[in-house]
Amino acid sequence: MSTNVDYDCIVIGAGVQGSFTAYQLAKKNQRTLLLEQFVLPHTRGSSHGQTRIIRKAYQQDFYTHMMEECYELWAQLEREAGVKLYRQTGLLVMGPEESQGYQMIKNTLQKNKVPIEILNRDNFSQHIPNVNLALGDGAMVDITAGVLYADRALKTVQRQFEKLGGVIRDNEQVTDVKPGPVVTVTTSAGVYRAKSVVVTAGPWANRLLAHTGLQLPLTVVKINVCYWKEKVPGSYNVKQRFPCFLLTEFEETKDIYGLPSNEYPGLMKICYHGGSETNPDQRDKTTNRSDIDILQRCVACCFPGLVPEPAVVESCLYTLTPDHHFVLDCHPSHSNIVFGAGFSGHGFKFGPIIGKLLCELVLGEVPSYDLSPFRIRRFQDKTKSAL
Numbered sequence: 466m467s468t469n470v471d472y473d474c475i476v477i478g479a480g481v482q483g484s485f486t487a488y489q490l491a492k493k494n495q496r497t498l499l500l501e502q503f504v505l506p507h508t509r510g511s512s513h514g515q516t517r518i519i520r521k522a523y524q525q526d527f528y529t530h531m532m533e534e535c536y537e538l539w540a541q542l543e544r545e546a547g548v549k550l551y552r553q554t555g556l557l558v559m560g561p562e563e564s565q566g567y568q569m570i571k572n573t574l575q576k577n578k579v580p581i582e583i584l585n586r587d588n589f590s591q592h593i594p595n596v597n598l599a600l601g602d603g604a605m606v607d608i609t610a611g612v613l614y615a616d617r618a619l620k621t622v623q624r625q626f627e628k629l630g631g632v633i634r635d636n637e638q639v640t641d642v643k644p645g646p647v648v649t650v651t652t653s654a655g656v657y658r659a660k661s662v663v664v665t666a667g668p669w670a671n672r673l674l675a676h677t678g679l680q681l682p683l684t685v686v687k688i689n690v691c692y693w694k695e696k697v698p699g700s701y702n703v704k705q706r707f708p709c710f711l712l713t714e715f716e717e718t719k720d721i722y723g724l725p726s727n728e729y730p731g732l733m734k735i736c737y738h739g740g741s742e743t744n745p746d747q748r749d750k751t752t753n754r755s756d757i758d759i760l761q762r763c764v765a766c767c768f769p770g771l772v773p774e775p776a777v778v779e780s781c782l783y784t785l786t787p788d789h790h791f792v793l794d795c796h797p798s799h800s801n802i803v804f805g806a807g808f809s810g811h812g813f814k815f816g817p818i819i820g821k822l823l824c825e826l827v828l829g830e831v832p833s834y835d836l837s838p839f840r841i842r843r844f845q846d847k848t849k850s851a852l
């Protein structure tokens with residue numbers, strides 16, 4: 466080990482993005498430290514919970530392209546660790562047939578030859594029982610989509626990182642980051658020096674980046690994670706191959722999405738893709754339930770086999786960018802500080818590819834994908850740099 470650094474790289478934040486980045490760095494023989502402020506596993510950020518949707522159904526080609534490789538990377542991790550992380554269920558996409566959002570998803574899937582099934586009003590209920598297709602809505606199924614076992618995935622990638630010689634220190638909050646050719650990271654327990662640092666701090670990203678003189682246009686919102694009881698147990702169950710779903714519009718508001726009942730017996734997860742702004746350290750002090758009113762109307766209208774009142778409500782955080790695209794970049798003044806932030810409520814499925822891309826940025830390699838949709842220069846006047 467060289468005398469003036471403790472690690473080649475320090476990754477700050479052990480959510481899905483930091484954990485995959487640390488794992489990729491260790492695979493490239495980088496001596497890597499992964500720091501986490503809470504005791505692992507925890508439920509205070511964005512990566513907790515048992516399930517997430519994985520899909521290629523996106524409006525933008527660039528996400529669909531990244532997902533092609535990402536499915537392979539998930540499968541590779543499953544093989545390496547000998548665990549099952551993905552279950553194919555398909556994703557039912559419903560939305561006003563003529564709307565731009567619905568048509569853009571359909572075009573992207575067709576253009577990229579993703580296997581899909583278009584359903585019409587006559588064969589819909591035969592394929593998808595217990596769901597009402599709203600008048601004027603179209604329906605299609607992204608066949609290869611499914612469920613990722615999120616908590617298990619996080620634990621698995623962290624264990625694989627440690628097997629590669631990586632070090633995880635949890636219950637250790639980063640309190641300062643001093644930029645320079647060698648970056649000095651101060652925590653609640655000590656001081657570490659590294660050639661480079663990756664900030665993957667989720668809802669706390671701006672708090673960390675402030676030490677480096679950078680602020681991104683990020684908004685943190687609290688999501689009410691709602692579970693709905695099946696009237697007939699099993700009718701929306703993953704074992705019955707009930708699909709995940711995405712409703713691109715309901716009452717002209719944001720998307721609504723759901724996953725088959727799985728983690729809690731007899732309860733299906735259905736959430737509104739939005740929430741109210743919060744301070745991540747005060748998450749439980751604020752409760753806005755206006756989204757739950759919308760969800761109740763949606764459940765009553767489209768899911769007649771569910772009790773239209775949530776049986777369980779949990780909390781999770783989104784960190785939103787203005788365009789809802791991720792931020793993957795190097796610090797404008799310190800190229801050895803790399804960050805991944807603003808995953809805008811849809812980043813989990815991309816974990817393996819985000820890890821690969823952030824690792825490439827650390828190593829100064831040409832990124833495997835065009836990063837222009839994710840660079841900070843797109844924000845122009847919204848990015849505050851004190852340097």
Ligand SMILES: Cc1cc2nc3c(=O)[nH]c(=O)nc-3n(C[C@H](O)[C@H](O)[C@H](O)COP(=O)(O)OP(=O)(O)OC[C@H]3O[C@@H](n4cnc5c(N)ncnc54)[C@H](O)[C@@H]3O)c2cc1C
Pocket residue numbers: 477478479480481482483500501502503509510511512513516517518519637638639640665666667668669670673688690736781782783805806808809810811812813814815
């Ligand atoms: C309800 C909900 C449903 C979702 N559904 C989907 C889905 O179906 N499919 C999908 O692909 N995505 C989904 N997402 C989005 C996805 O879960 C997130 O994009 C992803 O988890 C973000 O991960 P992250 O690593 O950036 O953040 P986090 O998981 O929040 O990780 C950041 C970590 O940094 C740590 N940290 C912060 N500051 C410090 C510090 N100073 N010192 C040390 N550690 C620090 C935090 O404690 C935290 O552990 C959903 C999100 C939510 C909330």
Ligand SMILES: O=C(O)[C@@H]1CCCC=N1
Pocket residue numbers: 518519520711720722738810811812
């Ligand atoms: O990322 C996902 O697939 C889910 C569903 C759509 C909205 C956000 N998260």
